[in-house]
Amino acid sequence: MSTIFELRIEWLDAPxxxxxxxxxxxxxxxxxxxNRCVTQVETADGTFRRSVFGSLYPLAEWxxxxxxxxxxxIRPSAIDTRYWxxxxxxxxxxxxxxxxxxxxxxxxxxxLTLVPEGAITRIVWAPDTERxxxxxxxxxxxxALVRAEEAKQGLVRLVDNVLDRLAEEGxxxxxxxxxxxxxxxxxHDEQExxxxxxxxxxxxxxxxxxTAADVIAIASRLPGELVEDFFDTADASALIxxxxxxxxATAIAERASSKASLSLxxxxxxxxxxxxxxAVEIERPWETGYAMARRVRHExxxxxxxxxxxxxxxxxxxxxxxxxxxxxxxxxxQGRCGLVLGDLRLGRSANSFGKAxxxxxxxxxxxxxSFVLSAARGHDERVARAFxxxxxxxxxxxxxxxxxxxxxxxxxxxxxxxxxRVSPLLVxxxxxxxxxxxxx
Numbered sequence: 420m421s422t423i424f425e426l427r428i429e430w431l432d433a434p435x436x437x438x439x440x441x442x443x444x445x446x447x448x449x450x451x452x453x454n455r456c457v458t459q460v461e462t463a464d465g466t467f468r469r470s471v472f473g474s475l476y477p478l479a480e481w482x483x484x485x486x487x488x489x490x491x492x493i494r495p496s497a498i499d500t501r502y503w504x505x506x507x508x509x510x511x512x513x514x515x516x517x518x519x520x521x522x523x524x525x526x527x528x529x530x531l532t533l534v535p536e537g538a539i540t541r542i543v544w545a546p547d548t549e550r551x552x553x554x555x556x557x558x559x560x561x562x563a564l565v566r567a568e569e570a571k572q573g574l575v576r577l578v579d580n581v582l583d584r585l586a587e588e589g590x591x592x593x594x595x596x597x598x599x600x601x602x603x604x605x606x607h608d609e610q611e612x613x614x615x616x617x618x619x620x621x622x623x624x625x626x627x628x629x630t631a632a633d634v635i636a637i638a639s640r641l642p643g644e645l646v647e648d649f650f651d652t653a654d655a656s657a658l659i660x661x662x663x664x665x666x667x668a669t670a671i672a673e674r675a676s677s678k679a680s681l682s683l684x685x686x687x688x689x690x691x692x693x694x695x696x697x698a699v700e701i702e703r704p705w706e707t708g709y710a711m712a713r714r715v716r717h718e719x720x721x722x723x724x725x726x727x728x729x730x731x732x733x734x735x736x737x738x739x740x741x742x743x744x745x746x747x748x749x750x751x752x753q754g755r756c757g758l759v760l761g762d763l764r765l766g767r768s769a770n771s772f773g774k775a776x777x778x779x780x781x782x783x784x785x786x787x788x789s790f791v792l793s794a795a796r797g798h799d800e801r802v803a804r805a806f807x808x809x810x811x812x813x814x815x816x817x818x819x820x821x822x823x824x825x826x827x828x829x830x831x832x833x834x835x836x837x838x839x840r841v842s843p844l845l846v847x848x849x850x851x852x853x854x855x856x857x858x859x
Contacts, residue, residue, distance in 0.1 A: 424542065424565050424573035425451045428475065428580055440595075441474040441524075443588035444581050448475060450529060452563045457529050457544045459559040467558060476595065477524035479581035482574050483598040487617035488516045490571060493651050494620055495534045496541065496796035500562060503532040504545045513620055529557045533570060537798035540570035611638070618650035619658075630658070637662045642669075648791035648799075654744035661743035668748035668759040669789060671736045676750060676757030678734025683754050683781065686732065689718035690782050704798050705852075708805025711782060715810060723816035726839055729774045733758050747792035749777040756781050761792075768842040772807050779806030812839040812846055814853035821854075 426448060433445035447470045450457040456469045482489065495503070495513050508514040515521040519528040531544040542563050547556035565573075578599055585593055601624070605613060613623035615634050626634075637658060638646050645665065653661035690711040721727055733756045742761035750757050758777045760770060773792070780790045780803045793800055812835070820835045821827050827850070829843075836846040 423451065423453055424540075424570050426573065426577045426580075427451065429470075430584060431472070433474070436474070439588075439590060440476045440585065440593055443590055444474045444476040444479075444584050445472075446475050447472050450531070452542055452544075452561070452565065455559070455561055455563070457531055457559055457561075458557070460527075460555045461558045463554040471527050471529075471555070473526040474524075475577070475581050476585075476593075477526055478519065478522045478528065479578045480595045480598065481519075481522035482578055483595055483602060484622075485516045485521075486574075486602050487613040487623050488620065489533060489574065490535055490567075491614040491617035492516065492620050493535055493537070493618065493795040493797050496536050497794040500541070500543045503534070503543045505530045516620075527555060527557075529559075535567055535570075536796060536801075538567055539564045539798070540567045541565075542570070615646070615650045618647065619653075619655040621655065630655075633658045641665065642789055644787050645669075645789055645791050648793045648797075649745070651795040651797065652744050652746065652791060652793035657743040660741070661745055664738070664740055664742045665745060665748060665791065667740065668738055668742070668745070669750060671738055672748050672750040672757035672759045672789075673752045674757065675734040675736035675759065676752040676755040678736075679732055679755040679757070681731040681755075683732060683751065683756060685718065686715055686778070686782055687785050689714045691785075704801040705805035707783070708779060708802040708807075709809045709814075709853075711779065711802070712806045712809035712813070715782075716813065723813040724819055725816075727775075727810050729771070729778055729810075732756055733774045733778055735760070735770075735774065744794075745791060746794055747773055747777060749780060749790040749792065751781055751788050768836075768840060768845070771811060771840065772842070772845065775807035775810050776803045778810070779803030782806070808845055808849055812836070812841045812849055814849050817846060817849055818854050 429447045431445050431447055433442040436442040436445060448458065449470045458471050459467060459469050460471060461467055492513070495511070495517060498511060502511060503514070503518070505514060505518055505520045508518070514532065517534055518530065518532045520530060522528055529544055530547065531542065534541050542565055544559060544561060546558050546560040549556070582596060582599065585591060585596070612635065615638055616623040616626050616631070621630070637649070641649060641662065649662070649665060716723070716727065735758050738759055745761050747758060747760045756778060758774060760773050777790070777792060780792070780799060783799060783802045783806070816839070817835050820838065821831055824831045824834065832846050832850060833843045836843040839846070
């Protein structure tokens with residue numbers, strides 16, 4: 420994992436620029452993620468350089484005005500990263516708050532997107548396929564996981580550098596200074612409110628009064644351990660309805676736990692060593708999930724080629740009311756797991772994955788007693804999804820089955836999916852992420 424998100428600045432004079440804030444912050448700048456230069460550009464004559472010229476004021480103001488979304492809005496993590504590029508902004512308007520090109524103002528910004536995922540921030544940047552910026556085009560593409568705190572500090576340093584430059588040039592009172600002061604002076608309650616609103620993808624400083632009141636009321640009534648996941652996944656246009664579904668589903672899931680015939684304790688014991696490995700947990704949550712599933716199978720004596728039935732450990736009930744974005748609600752009561760899925764009509768394989776995913780959430784956080792299953796791919800969801808995939812269709816079991824068939828094509832993968840009673844997409848995920856990489 421890269422731990423550095425850095426912007427290198429050389430301030431320059433800008434005699435032809437009339438706007439004072441732009442002229443004062445004119446610079447040659449480079450953006451680096453680890454040892455990779457994001458701002459490598461190709462000029463009109465076909466030569467390459469690592470730096471870009473322009474004013475950093477619009478970028479700093481964009482960071483300040485989108486600060487809470489940049490650091491709390493996890494929902495875009497549910498979208499495949501290949502769509503995190505500026506040409507997709509009409510389809511995914513959230514890019515205006517996460518992609519540097521949202522800073523606009525006629526400057527040349529790289530097609531770089533930042534999305535928080537809990538303890539990490541995912542950064543993706545793409546080269547220009549055409550020349551939307553005139554004489555230059557960005558030539559670098561890539562992606563990285565950066566520790567969330569490192570990403571925040573990189574953004575903070577950029578804004579602080581711009582503010583220092585403005586003060587040196589006799590421009591201490593700007594809109595940027597006002598916005599950044601509001602962020603810096605927010606007390607604990609304000610920070611909590613801003614984060615919850617931003618998790619909905621909304622600007623906490625311009626949200627309407629009714630939504631603000633709904634957010635505050637819901638946060639005070641839901642169990643604290645559900646709040647973040649709730650705001651990461653609930654339909655922003657139906658918060659009250661989603662909260663009511665969550666409240667009802669919690670009671671139903673508690674009753675459903677009595678349907679589980681076996682205690683979770685042996686499973687907790689099996690995975691205990693893996694949920695206590697913070698370095699792996701933060702940097703590669705999927706590896707934590709894989710390891711947990713392998714330990715559960717091993718301790719229970721279930722071979723890699725056998726199907727795994729979660730039914731003894733997960734009791735399931737349903738509710739007829741629409742969940743308004745919530746994918747499921749899990750509770751642990753008296754050492755047993757109960758689950759209510761947002762939509763039981765998705766089919767056998769989807770419901771099987773939902774149960775295994777709920778079990779992954781529970782085992783990864785043994786001190787927690789209730790969980791919202793979210794579409795957002797935060798840390799705990801990545802652990803749970805990897806756990807579910809490996810529990811239901813182990814990579815080694817898939818490999819062995821393919822070796823017996825003597826082929827690795829789509830027909831063979833679909834046959835393996837039918838055997839394990841999972842979706843072909845799950846088997847493809849396992850193949851691409853574990854088997855194909857080992858073969859290459």
